[in-house]
Amino acid sequence: MLELRIFKSFGGFELSLELEFDGSCLALVGENGSGKSTTLRCIAGLETPERGRIAVAGRVVFDSELGVNFPPQKRSVGYVPQGLELFPHMSVYENIAFGLRVRGIPRAEVERRVSEAVEVLGLGGLERRRIPQLSGGQRQRVALARALVIEPELLLLDEPFSALDAATKRSLLPELRRLLEDSGIPAVVVSHDRSEVEALRAKVVEMRGGRVVSRSRLAVVEATA
Amino acid sequence: MSFRLLLWACTALAASFVLLPVLAVLAGAGGIARLEQEAVAAVKLSLLTATLSTLIVAAVGTPVAYLLSRAELRLLETALSLPMVLPPAVAGIALLAAFGREGLVGRYLAEVGISLPFTTAAVVIAQSFVALPLYVRSARAGFASVSRNLEGVAYTLGAGELATFLRVTLPLAKGGILAGIVLAWSRAVGEFGATIMFAGNLAGKTQTMPLAVYSALQVSMQQALALSALLVLLSLAVLVTFEGVSRRQVNA
Numbered sequence: 220m221l222e223l224r225i226f227k228s229f230g231g232f233e234l235s236l237e238l239e240f241d242g243s244c245l246a247l248v249g250e251n252g253s254g255k256s257t258t259l260r261c262i263a264g265l266e267t268p269e270r271g272r273i274a275v276a277g278r279v280v281f282d283s284e285l286g287v288n289f290p291p292q293k294r295s296v297g298y299v300p301q302g303l304e305l306f307p308h309m310s311v312y313e314n315i316a317f318g319l320r321v322r323g324i325p326r327a328e329v330e331r332r333v334s335e336a337v338e339v340l341g342l343g344g345l346e347r348r349r350i351p352q353l354s355g356g357q358r359q360r361v362a363l364a365r366a367l368v369i370e371p372e373l374l375l376l377d378e379p380f381s382a383l384d385a386a387t388k389r390s391l392l393p394e395l396r397r398l399l400e401d402s403g404i405p406a407v408v409v410s411h412d413r414s415e416v417e418a419l420r421a422k423v424v425e426m427r428g429g430r431v432v433s434r435s436r437l438a439v440v441e442a443t444a
Numbered sequence: 445m446s447f448r449l450l451l452w453a454c455t456a457l458a459a460s461f462v463l464l465p466v467l468a469v470l471a472g473a474g475g476i477a478r479l480e481q482e483a484v485a486a487v488k489l490s491l492l493t494a495t496l497s498t499l500i501v502a503a504v505g506t507p508v509a510y511l512l513s514r515a516e517l518r519l520l521e522t523a524l525s526l527p528m529v530l531p532p533a534v535a536g537i538a539l540l541a542a543f544g545r546e547g548l549v550g551r552y553l554a555e556v557g558i559s560l561p562f563t564t565a566a567v568v569i570a571q572s573f574v575a576l577p578l579y580v581r582s583a584r585a586g587f588a589s590v591s592r593n594l595e596g597v598a599y600t601l602g603a604g605e606l607a608t609f610l611r612v613t614l615p616l617a618k619g620g621i622l623a624g625i626v627l628a629w630s631r632a633v634g635e636f637g638a639t640i641m642f643a644g645n646l647a648g649k650t651q652t653m654p655l656a657v658y659s660a661l662q663v664s665m666q667q668a669l670a671l672s673a674l675l676v677l678l679s680l681a682v683l684v685t686f687e688g689v690s691r692r693q694v695n696a
Contacts, residue, residue, distance in 0.1 A: 265596045291599035298600040304593045308615050318601030321611070369601060 220405060221245070221373060225261050225271035234258065234268075234429040243399055245407045246421035254429040255409040256301065259375045262407070263298040264291035276372035297366030297404070301377040303358055305350045311361050312337075312346040318369040336364040339398065356387040363395070367402060374399070374406040380415055392418040466676060473677070475670030483671050485648045486656035491678075493564065493652060494632040497571035501579045501628045506621070509583035510609065514592070521584075528577045535573060536641020543569065543642075566643035567650050571632035578631050579624040586620015587613065626686045630679055 220241055227234045234254040247255040260266040262273060264280065267288060273281040275296060280289040291298075306314050315336055319329045337343055340360040350358065359379065366374060379395070380388045396419050399406050410416055416423055425433045479487075512521050527535055543550045543560045550560065560566050590613050598608040614621075636654040643650040645659060653675050660667040 260596075263596070263600050265599070291596065292602050292604060294600070296600055298597060300593050300597060302591075302593060304591065304597045306594065306598075306612060317598070317603070317611075321598075321601065321603040321607050365601065 220274075220276045221262070221407065222272065222274035223258075223262070225258070225268035225273065227257065227261065227266070227268040232429055234261075236426070236429070236431060238424055238431060238434075240405070240407070240422065242422050243403075243405055244396075244419050244421040245405070246416040246419065246423045247407065247409045247426055248411070248413075248416060248423055249426035249432075253426040255426055256377055258426075259298070259377050259407065259409060262294075262373070263296050263375055264289060264294045265298075278372075295369075295372045297369060297371035297374045299362045299366050299374070299376045299379060301381060301409075303362040303382075305358060305361055305365070307350050309350070310346065311342060311348050311350070311353070314350070314361055315364045315368055317365065322369075332368055336368040339367075339401075340364045341394075354387075355383050356391060359383060359387075359391065363398070367398075367404065371404060374404050376406060376408045378409055378411065381411070388415075396420065469669060469672045469676055471673075472666065472669030473673040475666050476674050479670055479674070480667065482647050482651075483656050483660065483667065486651050486653050486671070487674060487678075489564070489567070489648070489651065490633055490653040490675075493567045493571055494629055494635075497568050497575055497632040498579075498625060498629045500568070500572050501576050501632075502621075502625060505576055505579045505624070505628075506583055509580045509624075510587050510613070512580065512584045513587035524580055525577045527574050532574065532635070532637025533641055536570065536638040539566075539570060539573060539638060539642040561642060562644040562646060562650060564643075564649055567639055567652060570638040570642045571635045574635055574638055575628035575631045579628040582624030582627055583617065583621050586617035586624070589620070590616045622686055622689060626683060629682060633675070633679060 222239050224237045225234065226236075232252075232254070234257055236254070236258060247258060249255055257266060261268050261281075262275070268281065268283070270283045271281065272279065272283070275294060278295075279285070279287055280294045281287060306317065309317070312333060315333045316329050319332060324332075337346060340363060342357065342360055342364060345353065345357060350361070353361065359382075363379075380391065383391065392415060399419075408415075408419060408421060423433075423435050424431055425435075508524070511517070512524075530538070540547060540561060542548050543553070543566075545551070545554050545559060545561065553560065560569065594612060594616075595608050598612050599605075603611065633652075634654055635652070636658070639650065639652060640655055640658075645651050645655045647656075647659075651659065653671060657668050657671050657675070660671055
């Protein structure tokens with residue numbers, strides 16, 4: 220449940236996008252510099268479009284005509300950027316608990332929800348570890364847990380598997396699909412990779428030069444590398 | 445001569461050039477126990493004023509450093525660095541011209557009965573003036589090393605700007621901040637030119653250690669040497685302590 224109409228120009232590049240999405244997983248595919256990551260950052264509230272309207276789960280979070288522009292804190296969107304951006308000075312537990320703690324949620328509930336997320340993402344036993352001590356796959360799981368534990372209305376994943384080796388990716392992909400289905404949280408995934416999109420059974424929107432060039436229900440995108 | 449030998453030869457030369465005078469001063473350390481009353485007062489005053497100046501500089505400079513790391517404010521950044529390139533004596537005159545009895549701001553302060561020159565407060569002002577840019581530059585570099593994406597993720601997780609600053613940015617910039625504190629304190633404790641111009645050389649009131657060394661030299665080389673040795677040892681202790689603290693932070 221995402222309604223998106225954005226226009227943004229920067230450095231000779233124009234992002235002009237209009238789409239509505241009501242499924243469980245939407246994939247934005249396309250070459251580097253096609254505006255995929257910027258689109259995610261606009262939805263998350265980390266960048267502001269010049270014009271347009273963004274509604275997440277039926278709630279308008281940005282509307283240039285109405286002068287609505289919710290800050291990222293109020294958008295209820297879980298964002299996992301390409302570099303994951305885990306907090307390097309915190310343990311796995313503290314990373315996952317961060318979004319709950321800053322909301323002032325009581326400690327007992329924080330503990331309950333974090334251990335639930337730890338279990339769902341198979342991070343048991345790693346709670347006290349520091350981020351530099353984790354493998355790539357484990358980091359990916361921590362980033363997902365941190366974004367999901369706040370129970371967002373929408374999950375944004377920017378190239379979630381780009382830093383992982385093929386074997387880790389193969390085992391994580393079906394897991395992510397199940398996770399998205401079980402949690403019922405819709406996701407927008409930026410991807411380069413056709414096999415990823417297929418495995419996630421995502422609806423596909425292909426972008427090029429800041430525009431949508433094709434939409435399909437099927438996870439088949441011949442034009443992308 | 446091989447290249448490697450040249451490197452070592454230059455390093456040996458530089459090391460002895462730096463260490464020889466320091467060792468010569470430390471040779472006078474035996475006189476520390478026989479320091480006169482006046483010199484002991486200078487030590488106390490220096491520790492007090494340098495610590496106070498560093499606290500002020502860190503309190504004011506930290507938000508400034510963060511702002512400079514996040515916004516393109518080149519002109520402001522250069523302007524704030526000015527005290528670093530000003531000769532200390534000129535800095536002292538500048539402070540007099542601003543906060544002296546006839547100064548730009550000083551004349552209004554005088555009207556309400558506040559006179560800054562030749563007071564202990566003037567010592568702190570002089571030290572803060574020269575130490576501020578050192579702290580700001582170091583802290584700014586610390587903040588600049590913290591990715592803005594990291595802050596962006598914290599925002600999406602519901603953390604406000606202040607909470608993100610305190611829980612994410614500040615702890616990760618600790619290295620630059622601690623280095624800035626060491627730089628600021630060392631600069632403040634060694635401050636001479638601006639202090640003598642703006643605060644004078646009044647024993648027990650504005651006479652800090654460097655000024656006391658200068659005054660002692662007029663009377664006895666032994667006293668000046670002993671006081672200098674104490675200054676070197678104190679600075680060394682601060683340096684080693686902070687190095688230890690910041691290394692532990694990095695390894696944590």
